[in-house]
Amino acid sequence: MGQLSDRINRLAASATFAMAQKSAELSAKGVDVVNMSVGEPDFNTPDYVKQAAKKAIDDNFSRYSPVPGYLSLRKAIVEKLKKENNLSYTESQILVSTGAKQAICNALMALVGQGDEVILPSPCWVSYPEMVKMADGTPVVIKSTIQQDFKISAEQLEAAITPKTKAVMLCSPSNPTGSVYTKEELASLAAVIAKHPDIYVISDEIYEHINFIGEHYSLAQFPEIFDRVIVVNGVSKAYAMTGWRIGFIAGAEWIIKACNKLQGQYTSGTCSVAQKAAEAAFLGPQDDVEAMRKVFQRRRDLIVDLARKVPGFEVNNPQGAFYLFPKIDSYFGKKYQDRTINTAEDLAMFLLEVGHVATVGGTAFGSPECIRFSYATSDDKIREAFKRVTSALELLK
Ligand code: PMP
Ligand code: GLU
Numbered sequence: 001m002g003q004l005s006d007r008i009n010r011l012a013a014s015a016t017f018a019m020a021q022k023s024a025e026l027s028a029k030g031v032d033v034v035n036m037s038v039g040e041p042d043f044n045t046p047d048y049v050k051q052a053a054k055k056a057i058d059d060n061f062s063r064y065s066p067v068p069g070y071l072s073l074r075k076a077i078v079e080k081l082k083k084e085n086n087l088s089y090t091e092s093q094i095l096v097s098t099g100a101k102q103a104i105c106n107a108l109m110a111l112v113g114q115g116d117e118v119i120l121p122s123p124c125w126v127s128y129p130e131m132v133k134m135a136d137g138t139p140v141v142i143k144s145t146i147q148q149d150f151k152i153s154a155e156q157l158e159a160a161i162t163p164k165t166k167a168v169m170l171c172s173p174s175n176p177t178g179s180v181y182t183k184e185e186l187a188s189l190a191a192v193i194a195k196h197p198d199i200y201v202i203s204d205e206i207y208e209h210i211n212f213i214g215e216h217y218s219l220a221q222f223p224e225i226f227d228r229v230i231v232v233n234g235v236s237k238a239y240a241m242t243g244w245r246i247g248f249i250a251g252a253e254w255i256i257k258a259c260n261k262l263q264g265q266y267t268s269g270t271c272s273v274a275q276k277a278a279e280a281a282f283l284g285p286q287d288d289v290e291a292m293r294k295v296f297q298r299r300r301d302l303i304v305d306l307a308r309k310v311p312g313f314e315v316n317n318p319q320g321a322f323y324l325f326p327k328i329d330s331y332f333g334k335k336y337q338d339r340t341i342n343t344a345e346d347l348a349m350f351l352l353e354v355g356h357v358a359t360v361g362g363t364a365f366g367s368p369e370c371i372r373f374s375y376a377t378s379d380d381k382i383r384e385a386f387k388r389v390t391s392a393l394e395l396l397k
Contacts (some may be wrong), residue, residue, distance in 0.1 A: 002035075002042050004138045007134065010133060011130055012062060012126075012130055012135065012364065014127060014130075015126045015360055015361070015364030016037065016039065016123075016364075017038065019037035019038070019348065019352075019358055019359070019360045020035065020037045020038035020358070022037075022188065022352060023035045023037050023114070023352065024356035026356070026358075026372035028353065032356060033352070033357070033358055034356065034357045034358070034381050034384055034385040034388065035187060035358045035377070036358055036359055036373045036377060036382075037358040037374060038378060039175060039321075039322060039323060040236070040240075040242040040372060041237060041240040041242070041292060041322070041372040041376050042239075042376050042378065043288075043292055043295075045239060045240050045241050045244070045277075046239060046281070046284070048285070049239060049241065049277050049278075049280050049281045050277070051280070052276050052279070052280030052284075053273050053274070053276060053277040055077055056272065056273045056276035056277070057273055061272040061273055061275075062270060062272060062273075064269060064272075064278070065269035065270070065271075065272045065275055066269050067263055067264045067268060068094065068095045068256070068269070069094070069096025069097075069270065069275055070096075070265070070269075070272075070275050070276075070279070071091060072141075072279055073275045073276075073278060073282075074091040074096065075091055076095040076151070076278075076279045076283050077094075077248055077250070077282060078091055078094060078175075078283040079282070080282045081231070081396075084208075085216070085220070085221065085231075086213055086221065087218065087220050087221065087226075087231070087250070089250045090253075092253055093250055093251060093252070093254065094249070094250050095248060095249050095254065095256045095259045095260055095263065095269055095311050096246065096248045096269070096275060096278075097244065097246075097248065097249070097263060097267075098245045098246075098247070098267055098270045098271075099234060099236060099245045099247045100204065100206045100232050100233065100234040100236065100247030100248075100271075101127065102247065102248040102263075103232050103234065103249045104127075104128075104202060104204065104249075105134065105135075106201070106249065106259040106262055106263060107230045107249055107251070107255065108167070109135070109259075109262055110132050110255055110258040111134050111135075111137070111167055112135040112166050112167060112261060113135070113136055113137070113166075114137075114138035114207075115136075115137075115138070115164060116136075116137045116164060116165075116166035117137065117138050117139075117140045117164045117166060117169070118132045118139055118166060118169060119139050119142060119157070119160050119161070119165060119167070120137070120138045120140065120168045120169050121142050121144060121151075121152040121157075121169075121170060121171075122141045122144065122366030122367070123144070123150055123166075123174075123175075123176050123304050123325065123362065123365040123366045123367040123370065124169070124171060124175075124365060124366055125171060125175045125176065125204075125365070126360075126364040126365055127363070128169055129141070129366075137166065138164075140160055141366055142157065142160050143157050143366070144156070146314055146316050146325075146327050149177075149179050149180060149316050150174065150179045150316065151179050151185060152189075153168035153371070154187070154188035154189055154192050156186050157192045157193075158192050158201060158220045159191055161192070161196055161199065162223050165198075165199050166198075167192065167199065167200040167201065168187070168189075168199060168201050168202070169201075169204065170201065170203050170204065170219060171204040171206075171207075171321075172186075172203075172204075172205070172207075172217075173211055173318075173321040174207070174320070174321060174323075174366075175206075175207065175323055176323045176325045176362070176365045176372040177316070177318060177325045178316075178318020178319060178320055178322075178323050178324065178325065178369075178376055179316070179318065179320075180211055180212075180213055180320040181217070182213075182217075182376035182396060183217045186217050186219055186221075186222070187222065187394065188306060189219065190219055190222035190224065190225050192222055193219075193225050194224040194225050197228075198369070199228065199393065200228045200230065200255075201225065201228060201230065201260065202230050202232060203219045203220060203228040203229050203230065203231050203232060204228060204232045205231060205232060205233045206234055206247070207237055207240040207321040207322075208233060208238065209237070209289050209292075209293055210238070210292075210296050210320050210321050210322060211293070211319065212293075212296075212297045212300060212318075212319050212320055212321040213226055213319045213320070216343065220250075227232055229247065229251065230249050230250070230251035230252075230255060231250040231251065232247065232248075232249050233247065233248060233250075234246055234247030234248060234278075235247075235277075235278045235281050237321075238281075238289050238290060239278075239281040239288070239289065240292065241274075241278070241281065243273060244271070244274040244277055244278065245270060245274060246270060246271075246274050246277075246278040248351025267372070270352065275383055282313050285319060289357065295356075296375075296376070298379070299322070299375045299376075299377075299379060299382060300318060300375065302382055303324050303373065303375045303376075303382050303386075304317055304318070304324065306383070306386040307373075307386065307392075309386075310326075310389060310390055310393065311326070311393070312328065312330035312331055312393070313328060313330075314326060314327035314328075314330075315327075322374055322375050322376040323372050323373065323374055323375070324372070324373045324375060325362065325365075325372050325373075326370060326371065326373075327369050327370050328344060328347055328371050329344075329368075329369035329370075331347055331393065331396055334352065334397060335394045335396065335397060336354065336396050337397070343361065343368060344363055344367075344368050344370060344371050345360035345363060347361065347371055348361040350394055350396075351371075351388075351389060351394065355388040355389055355391065355392030356388055357385045357388050357392075359371045359372060359373050360372045360374075373385075
């Protein structure tokens with residue numbers, strides 16, 4: 001085998017997809033696994049969205065799309081941001097990409113260079129530190145604990161800022177903790193950022209609509225920092241469209257132009273048919289989004305109740321997204337047959353191989369004392385999973 005680049009060698013593989021694959025491999029061997037690893041809605045894409053995609057195929061939307069996305073889609077996004085978030089953008093301040101994943105990567109690649117620091121409130125999504133490293137930047141992690149409901153304070157943010165800080169990434173509602181920053185908490189973070197005019201914010205709002213405390217707030221809503229906030233969003237979570245691969249950023253035109261240049265060399269405009277589907281999603285009736293949100297809230301109540309009954313689990317009450325991130329380190333040092341549980345990953349593997357429940361260990365999210373359950377699955381499966389988890393954990397002595 002030849003020599004790979006340093007860039008690829010220092011990159012960690014996605015822990016979420018790795019666990020999803022392990023779960024699929026076990027299922028393929030005939031084992032009945034409850035998969036709570038990867039985070040994606042278990043619902044189908046709404047019918048009106050599917051119809052729009054079928055029509056787009058018949059209407060021959062089959063050629064290269066403009067690099068930043070169809071104008072009609074960008075108009076629909078401008079309208080969405082105005083109506084739902086009270087944010088004013090023009091179409092030239094929007095760039096549509098292959099999922100929010102590429103949208104975030106574009107923004108980091110455009111802004112961050114060698115030696116630049118990017119602040120990551122942690123626990124955070126597994127891909128953030130890796131994306132920062134791909135952009136040659138240095139991730140600077142601010143740790144938050146379950147006692148803080150996994151949210152950082154303004155003081156912690158201030159203390160992490162150095163002359164090398166280029167950007168702060170914030171995800172609310174959060175993957176993996178489900179925490180949602182209140183308007184007041186965001187205001188205190190915005191006040192810190194306002195004092196540092198060279199710092200940019202990447203505000204990942206992909207779970208915007210899966211929020212159990214009411215209205216969604218964005219850091220972009222604070223006028224003193226609006227120009228320096230890049231809003232990231234998409235259709236994957238709200239409209240159950242993970243496979244369609246449509247995400248976007250909204251931000252200052254010079255940043256969008258830079259991302260457009262990058263995307264023009266890297267992927268071109270994203271899938272034409274998926275863009276027409278996303279346009280329909282944004283412009284259509286939003287009843288499905290609310291219906292799915294309600295189901296997620298009911299499941300949140302169920303999983304929190306079940307997880308609180310598991311001996312040795314410490315559980316917060318997530319206010320959004322579809323993840324539970326219990327603290328499980330009370331099991332460290334315990335044994336079953338020839339296994340010893342030393343890490344969250346050991347516990348996740350034990351739960352998969354012995355309990356047949358797939359989760360993700362917390363280390364890749366920056367919390368080696370936690371594991372993540374995705375509850376984007378049916379109530380019955382959640383109940384079954386916790387029966388299995390409880391029985392499996394009883395084996396650990
Ligand atoms: N941000 C967060 C926090 C996520 O959990 C995800 C889900 N994979 C994404 C961004 C990317 O979403 P997508 O690329 O599917 O739009
Ligand atoms: N965001 C989801 C998760 O965290 C999907 C997988 C991924 O993109 O990491 O499980």
